[in-house]
Amino acid sequence: MGQSTPVNRHPVLIVEDEPILRLEALDMVEAAGFEPVEATSVEHAIRILEERPDIRLVYMDLDMPRGIKGIEIAAAIRNRWPPIEIILIAAFSMGEELELPVRAQFFAKPVRYTQIVGAMRSMMAHVGEGDRKCA
Template structure:
């Protein structure tokens, strides 16, 4: 008898949500926690880098492209790809689709408004 693999059947994956809009960040965190993921959060790229340096359990970074601070989500994604190659990356934006060349290798882009099912499917690809 075949059994489908459910997120709860696997070791828990930790996702770092990087989003400057508090309500969007909290909503995304709730979605991920309900789907069985551990969640860490940051309001900008600088805070995300501090978390990544101190949390070796982070496996996926889900970052908004448009953020205030020293770098946007695309620059953060490029830095993550260089410094932590095994970490998977999902970038998102409500202001259009970035050029393909701006998105790091193996990273995925999801347009806003985020669709719950598409977010879950993207995470399953990386979990």
């Protein structure tokens, strides 16, 4: 609580269905100085993206249930909202077989938080103020 919070924190949408992993990601994002926004499902994430044009970064688990593959959702986000940056995580290494959307980054679990936070900061370094509709 002794840390000062930046006035203009960029929101980061965290899409994770596992409660403990979601809480860890929320804590990581907040500790890094971003505004964490949580989604418990893909459907919830899409609703949030429709309502929050200020979100420019999505941190998403590829191992989401209910049929639709995480990589397909990431591609759909990239196609619908091109300015959004995407970080994808999964419990397995996908190697060469995974076709990532443009500008998306992939990390295998267990993730090293320093890598994730570094990627977030790098991705958000070029993002200006305002919403993605203006980009």
